[in-house]
Amino acid sequence: MLRSMQPFNYLRPSTLSEALKLLGDHGREAKVLAGGTDLIVGMKEKGLSPRYVIDIKGIEGLDGIGYDPNEGLRIGTLATMSEVSASSCVREHYLFLAHAAGEVGSVQVRNRATIGGNLCNAAPSAETAPALLCLDAVLTVAGPKGERAVAIEEFFRGPGMTVLDGEILTGMLIPPVERKGIYIKHSPRNAMDIAVIGAAAAVTPKEGGWENVRIALGAVAPTPVRVHEAEELIRKKGQTKEAIEEAGRMAGETASPIFDVRASAEYRSEMVENLVIRALSELCDS
């Protein structure tokens, strides 16, 4: 019930190396601040009390969104949800990612919250994660020993946990592969809500069928997850009604959703099945 924030040191480095140095110095006592829509709420209401808060918004080059036909879509870690959802590059190439970003919280939250923060907070329900999983996003991570690339599927380790180790997520690259996708957020109301289930699917339409079939889910497991078996099934059997229904069932069975005040595990499992079927069917029709 404690509602007062504990005192902390606010640090605002202006370069990435400075930020990494601070992170190295303070280790577990430090938290990285971007939009603050999760961190500040956590500090005010959920007992989170870092001694050091390292604000990375003063570092140049961590924001921005750009598309290069050879390289793909690059999104800076500090790009806000509003920017991602409104970006013409994102909308032109991967409209469903823009939709997913537009589903986060409220207008006010989307103006603050960043795509990097959404991933690093590593909520199972992270709104942009299923879409980025479907797009094979490659995350750029900077650490004391330099930069490394992490496939998004490798990034999440559990609720609130990622592979980051004294490192900072600086951005992501989505390979220039043509895709059409869909993200369905299922929640009790139309705004300011947390996904009970998030389901994304994407494919590359080719003559005679689909390639790069991807199905990913949010809020049904300790991390956002891809459903490889169901993808494999569609790849093998094609986009028939039967295959889609079977893929849905498979997704429902593989999901290990939690039971909480928002929904029962049973309901979540059934929603996984229904929404995966719905997502794939819509991709067929579109």
Next chain:
Amino acid sequence: MEQYSVFGKPLPRIDAWEKVTGEARYLDDIFMPGMLYGKVLRSPHAHARIVRIDTQKAEALRGVRAVITHRDTPGVKFSFFPVFADKLPLCRDKVRYIGDEVAAVAAETAAIAEQALSLIEVEYDLLPAVTDLEEAMKPGAPLVHEDKEKNIAFEGHKSFGDIKKGFADSDYIFEDRYVTSKVAHCCMETHGCIASFDRLGKLTVMMPSQAPHTVRQEIARILDIPRSKVRIVVPAVGGGFGQRLVTDMKVPAAAILSRIARRPVKIVNTREDEFCTARTRYPYIVELKTGVRKDGRILARQARVLIDNGAYNDKGPATLNYAGECFAVLYNVPHVRYDGYGVYTNKQFGTAFRGFGNVQVTFATESQLDEIAEKLGMGPEEIRLKNANKPNELMSCGATVTSCGLVECIRETMKKSGWDEKRKMKTDLGNGWYRGIGMATMVHTGAGGRFYGYAATDTFTKISEDGCITVISPAPEIGQGGKMVVAQITAEVLGVDPSRITVINNDTDIIPYDLGAWGSRTSFVCGNAAKAAAESVKEEIFGAAAKMLQTTPGKLCARDEKIFIDEDPSKAVSFEEAAVYAVSNLGYPLSGKGRYTDPLAPQVGIDKKYGHHLPTFTFACHVVEVEVDSGTGEVKVVKVTAAQDTGRTINRHMAEGQIEGSILQGLGYAISEECVEDGGRMMNPTFADYKIQTAVDAPPYDVILIETDDPDGPFGAKGIGEPALVPLPAAVGNAVYHATGVRFKKLPLNQERVYFSLKKEKG
């Protein structure tokens, strides 16, 4: 020329500017010199004996100015009705729900107060808790109040006509059981207070309240001091909905802390405190039995109502009684029986909430009526029109309905919503989607009630030497427009623009005695008093104007800021000139007093003359259109058409605002909101998990105002603050039934419940 120049017009509210600019000061904006911050230590257990409380460490903490427990209180048990008193301000021997007040501290900062709470040691001896209403009724259940023989806290029984004969004469009898949920008011502003004792022993409490005089009496009772030593001052209020009627124990706690510390003490709820302790709507179980003739006429209606009271009585007995009043009046049923029981459980207790018991019972009666209609091969509209109340009809309970627009409400919503065509449309939209349309009606008070043997009030109006008008009225302003109602009625009488008017309504040392804003009574009771006061001061200013125009007051008219001779409007003076003339040339200022009295009130207290408690009734019919997704259980409300009998609409914008707000709050109750409890603990005390409907969820509305010209209302007006919420849940349930063929008898129709029910019944 139109009859009225100000009354009924959609004018901007006189308090709009201060609210949209942020100038209005709410409690949390107010700081007093030397003010301390108070916090309440609450029980973490649903049911436990208090073995020991040790406050020494908390008292020793630097910055702590006072720590109190039950020993510092007079130990007077309290409830809204003294006869049902069951709650100590701070618990002595036992805690009875998670959140029960155990101790309180005042400190220099909120953080110190918070820390001090953690230093208070309380040893509890855990007792078995009873958190289910029906379990609590069983013999041998743990007693929530050990001094009582059973957990039934109160009962209420009403019988009119001959129920046995009614059922015997019926061709069909229907029996169903309905269950409603626990929901929270969710006022934008959480509850709080600043209590301050002066050195002469007078207590001033600043707090958001919808019934300042009632709260004043209650605080005096709890603190065992004379009422004259208590003054309530109400700042701008961020919503009420019934939650700010009965005293919350943080108020006497703040007062006692202030008396000890000799400083003002502020206590404000966090949102979590608010969800867990600020009280809720009462959950009801309604067992309903109805007898009808083949032609659809309702002959007999019997309800057994069980109320989950929570740990303490509060407004439970009153909602039980009131729900019975409405039950006996909606449709003219000759034989009625109503048996209600309020049952203690170890949970957060309920209080008044927009609709006041009526919405729970109406969910049952209006859901079942659709089932009856279907069985008889009638349309929902047909059976309602067949039984609808009519003006000047005498009910079996003894009440006479005066103005009544129920038939018009049904017909107009049908017309506007395209009812006849939409009822015939295909309901299966394919892909697991269904569409449907349903209706429900209601009756509610349009003027508060005579329950307390008193239903009157006064109003004082003065015209200053510059022509500005001040109205001293007890009409509370809790966001609903109480001030504007008073201003608009006053402006109509005096023929001026409402912007000329200031309303003072927030200080029990100034305003006349009144019962407050509940039961949609403000427009009727305070409106009538304001009208009388304006008419009285009008006589004075007409006296001045008559002298200026060399005529007699009886020949004058006031309109558009002018006072003129009715037969020759060119002979006119401005309102302001007349006011200046009175002071400068006649030598006296202008003032008036008005009174609304209800002579029946002293004769019909709560236990007497049932059927005469409500001065007038208001009626409504709602038509709701839904689309239902059987793949997720989502009920999407695509349109609401609502007709409301307003008597006469005072301000179209405000009336529509009240109705639209009621609809959205009612939709939340119907499909998404619920206080989820586990072992007496609220599991979703945040807006992330307690799902109110947002602006984005609001469906399109069509609001129809039906004017029936009430014989006793000010310019014919009736109150409309509560009623528009009442039919919503039943109308949603009826629409979902029309869409899917599946009947829901339990609220809310949330996604999970709808999904699994449809899956079970439709495969």
